[in-house]
Amino acid sequence: MAEKNLVVANWKCNGGAELVDSYLKAFLALEGTDVVVCPPVIFLTQLQALLRKNVSLGAQDLSTFEVGPYTGDISSEMILECGGTWTLIGHSERRALHQEGQAEILQKLQAANRVGLKTILCVGETLDHRRSGSAEEAVLSQLDILIEANDSTLFDNLTIAYEPIWAIGTGQTASPSDAQSMHARIREKILSLSDALGDNLRILYGGSVSADNCGSFLNEDDIDGVLVGGSCLNVSEFEKIVRICGAC
Numbered sequence: 001m002a003e004k005n006l007v008v009a010n011w012k013c014n015g016g017a018e019l020v021d022s023y024l025k026a027f028l029a030l031e032g033t034d035v036v037v038c039p040p041v042i043f044l045t046q047l048q049a050l051l052r053k054n055v056s057l058g059a060q061d062l063s064t065f066e067v068g069p070y071t072g073d074i075s076s077e078m079i080l081e082c083g084g085t086w087t088l089i090g091h092s093e094r095r096a097l098h099q100e101g102q103a104e105i106l107q108k109l110q111a112a113n114r115v116g117l118k119t120i121l122c123v124g125e126t127l128d129h130r131r132s133g134s135a136e137e138a139v140l141s142q143l144d145i146l147i148e149a150n151d152s153t154l155f156d157n158l159t160i161a162y163e164p165i166w167a168i169g170t171g172q173t174a175s176p177s178d179a180q181s182m183h184a185r186i187r188e189k190i191l192s193l194s195d196a197l198g199d200n201l202r203i204l205y206g207g208s209v210s211a212d213n214c215g216s217f218l219n220e221d222d223i224d225g226v227l228v229g230g231s232c233l234n235v236s237e238f239e240k241i242v243r244i245c246g247a248c
């Protein structure tokens, strides 16, 4: 497991000049944490000053294509050119609202990996899965693409984010112990491929993380950071989360 906790801000389709400005004025990175900010890609260039404060930048998605007639797509190279070194992949909102399936998600992981972008693969279960006792099966099956790809280089830059779908943007969270047991199962699955891959893998928790609750997740053995949606839209709340994560 990594020494530093990783804290990731996912602005989703939010923000504008005011939020950009408040992030530029904030001092976000602290010893003991790695911080990544994923705004809408249109703001990446303006946020590049954050790189000097040891904050990394990322995209929320990327194209499977490298270049060509793909209207609206943003390629991995373009993200790099704008200062982004990370990308989220397979967020549940993309899976549900844009019908992204496993094959496309794998292509995105491969597209990012080709240029050395760091990837955060999001996985999670629905409330129905949780209620019917099939949450683990649902989450672990989303990792099958990593095994089917049969390419250990995909793990070089990989982080996994466990985000129960019913906890995203709802104010409800998994209990830290339920999250821990899912993280342990995720790690176990990757350990079955290789000890080194499993040991070095960072696994984030996401789903209504706030300054009030983030510490309780980070006290768990297999939780190596947090993916923050709503709470990162208030920069002082996000800074609090970063501070707490730095102290855990």
Ligand code: PEP
Binding pocket: 010, 012, 163, 167, 168, 169, 170, 206, 207, 208, 209, 227, 228, 229, 230, 231
């Ligand atoms: C997310 O966007 O990945 C997320 C976890 O959102 P929220 O923190 O708002 O639940």
